[in-house]
Amino acid sequence: MDGRCAVDTWTQFGCTHASFSPRITFGLGTDVFICTGSDEVYVFNTQERKVTAVLQFPAPVSDLSESHDKQLLYVSCGSGVYCVSPPFLLSRAPTSPGDASSRPAELKISSESLVVGEEGVSSLLLVGSVLLILSQRETSWMLSLYKTPTQAQSSSYELLSSFSLPLVSAGTQGDTEGAGMRRRPVLSCVHSDPSSTLSDSHLHLKPVLFKLLFGIDAALAKSPVILFGLPDGRLCFLPLRLPGSRLRVLHSLEQPVVFVGASVVKETDPGHAQCLVAMGEQGRVVLMKAINRGSEGAGCTAGFIEACVPGPVVCGSVDQHHLYYSTGSDLLLLDLSEGIIWGEGQEREEETSSKTPAALQSPTSLNVCGVMALAAPERNTAGGVQLLGLSVRGQLQRIVLPEGRQDVGVSSQTSSHGGRSVRDLLSAIGGVCERVSTLKTTIKSKNQILRHLNQLLNVSFLLTARTNGEEHPPMQEKQIRCRAMTRWSRLLQKDSLNLTCVLDNSGPYVLEQGWTLSVTVFPVSSSPSAGGESSSTNFSFPFHDLHPGETLEVSLPLAAAGDTCFPLRVACSLIFSLSSLLAEEERTHLPDLQSGERREESSGKEESLSTIEVQVDSSSIAAVCGLHHAVLHRIQALLQRAPESAASTKRVQSSGLRRALQRAERLLPQIQQSRISGAFGDGTSTGHMTRSLLAIYQELRENPLLII
Structure with missing residues (x-):
């Protein structure tokens, strides 16, 4: 690395015992909200470089979240969640003319500002008009969603829904290095719609990565997704606007989650990040991105690139290409762009899981010690990257990176x-x-x-x-x-x-x-x-x-x-x-x-069942009798070809048909004899022959045959 970081100490808050891990977030204009983990929230003006107000709450502050217009500040402490308006309070702050320019305004927040009375609140997040509160109960984590009122409504907050997640290792999780300081869960909101307002806790992902991580339903509905990392290592998510949504686990770092952010934003698509970054307390880093398996594969899949860096990790922050994190003894920089480029075109899954790029294994030291909290990186007027950090001694520091490091992510490509x-x-x-x-x-x-x-x-x-x-x-x-x-x-x-x-x-x-x-x-x-x-x-x-x-x-x-x-x-x-x-x-x-x-x-x-009627008409009785015999003979042949399913019926029919055929065959010689006698004229009269044949035919018809 070329040169050292420039560190300027802007103010000193004093070293006090803190119940919760500190927090720094940007407010309206040049104001910064600083939560040291005590019962006070400081409003610091970066332009004037001084504390302009001190908000005093009745219990240690665990988390804070500002509205999108920066006009409201939600603060959680022991008794619940408070809502204050710093610009309004500052305009009414009592100050004496002699020390108005030197001393900050001290504002004591009363119970009138309490909007949600809920014990054990650990983290807050405001998404549009919905206030999300994550609380720790005896056996579970409870995520509650409240509808914030408009200016024309009353100050009541309507409970929309709540979700429960079982607590894991409730007796030991959340402590930072045994010092008694409770680490708050990481709570953020992920968007795929570029029109959404960005802040420290709101992230924008590329639509394809958003769909792969959180599902096609959330992507089609353009629903914001609440993402939170717990002290037990679970990284969970909840689609906010999908009916029937439930809490689901996206990944597990198997160590307390310290930081979640989005990085690697290309110049061609500056509104969306290509990578979701999660970091654990012991140094585990997980990069989640869309990986193209090649033209012969099944398209894009969600790739999880894991690496381990020196720990323990106290806090973290991310910009377009870099991840900054502090171990307490040093401030380190991790180049994420090389890791993402390494993952491009990866076709073999075993390579993704077994190899880690050197850039993710060897972070660069920035030679700054004692940092306990980091704000989102910014670029100064000269184009360099600067960080705002809070040290373990209560000092608010501006950390300016060397000029040789400002375009690392771009120059590496x-x-x-x-x-x-x-x-x-x-x-x-x-x-x-x-x-x-x-x-x-x-x-x-x-x-x-x-x-x-x-x-x-x-x-x-x-x-x-x-x-x-x-x-x-x-x-x-x-x-x-x-x-x-x-x-x-x-x-x-x-x-x-x-x-x-x-x-x-x-x-x-x-x-x-x-x-x-x-x-x-x-x-x-x-x-x-x-x-x-x-x-x-x-x-x-x-x-x-x-x-x-x-x-x-x-x-x-x-x-x-x-x-x-x-x-x-x-x-x-x-x-x-x-x-x-x-x-x-x-x-x-x-x-x-x-x-x-x-x-x-x-x-x-x-x-x-159906019946068949065969009618034989002829002027010759001999021909009728002969055809009668022929029809019976052919019906017998048809019954022999009947299907097996009609076997019982066929037996009944065959017995009657056999008797009819036997009678016809017995009478057939008489029919032939009558026909021969008539042909040779042996003296037998025609009337006698006709009466003989008629008698024969009547005998044949004594038992009519029913064909089924």
Whole structure:
């Protein structure tokens, strides 16, 4: 370091026994409020360099906080919180003409100024119109929020809410080096909105760091966050304007918290700090900042850079790039900008936790001893940094840093660091844009798939809806159905039977790409093939976008004339392929994706009963009897193919059908004999033959068969 610090002693308050740690804070204009830990608060004018007033309270003062306009001063002592107006009191201070310019005004604060009666108040903070009071109880810390009145209202303070936090090591915490001096908890307010008013206890963080530390809800609501460090080492926070907020622990220093501040403000963004700094009594320093994990990572995360410096730490203060702290025997300077630059672009988490930059391990000595309290750093008219401190002997000192140290934070960022930062920033912007574009494409694809799946489920419900079901309103017929028609045609002197299937979409949904109409044709009464299965033919007809009210008509050949495969059974199905939901490049990665099928002329539920009436009309009784036998035979073949769920019903039907077939087979020779006799004219009269066949047919109809 070039040169030594210049130290000027401005005034002497005397060395008195203090119950609380001292405090220095700037007031209105050039006034400074000084709390030595006794029952007096001093008003010091830095321009005149003298004490202008002494405020005497009924008990030792633990903390003080001024309003944003510097017109009101809130002071906490043993019996509660007092509110005074120093400009108003000074104008009414009784002074004699002889010593008005030499002696400060002594103002005794009475109980009339007591606004909140609460015992054990340790720290105060005013945020807008809300007064926050942190008190120590027997087993817990109590944070109370009071609404301050406007000038038109009464002097009553309304309790808004209160929060409790269990006390840890209540018997030993808070003492400074065993001297009986109680250390107050650190209470401050963190903002992300640059329009908020700044003071010693109000900090501004970059929005991204604010969101990472305190949550997206607090960031979106632009809620101030109350941050307080306790003597047990816990650093807790509370979003002030979020409904349902609760106290949460941000970090633990595992030693009494001495100081919390914000630092590393760039010239391009002077309103926001890049780093939140917390310091413990034994020398532990924690830097909290946003770390970019690189273009291939998951974006920014909250990084906690820890270091240990020589202690014990009595007090601390911070400016744009430096942390100043006192050990009682020396005043030290810590360059935070090098630590933050070291953390930029850090991609491996183990490096962040295992290594500490040399700048955070080797603070610079300023060769000033005995400092017990520090005010916020300021720049003097020459551009140098000056500190205002209170020594252990009760001296108010102005400490001016050497000129070589005033731009340490700026000069440490060399051109190479600046160039690297610009390159890293451009690379990060490119990576973020690429990830955003990829995410947008993925989200669009997923939304499209979800829309198709929703459409598929709607169509499936229509296909499985029961006409008399309880879950759906009664319908005359299904809204999506398939009907079939047969027709003989002649081509090249050859007759053939063609099947025409018509898929009718009367529902409200579009049958989109991926649906296929499957038509299966197989003989009913043919014997199984050598493989144990009946021979069948399947025809598939993929289609695209069958809109409501539209029909799909397909034709296929059934059999040629003279084919012995009759009768034939035709089954129509609607099949949907799940692979159609994916893009072509995605299907290659999922070769085992199974297709989902939804068939319509079945369901796991118990179906309602329906009857089938078969009517045979012919002018020939012989033909009617023969067709009767053929129908019974084919029905028997259909029952053999009935599903297993209808096994009990099938047994009942088979017994009746077997008796009907046996009767028909017994009478069949008589039918054939009657037909032969009529053909060869063996003398049997037509009337006799007709009466014989009618008797046979009547016997066949004695027990009508009900088909279920």
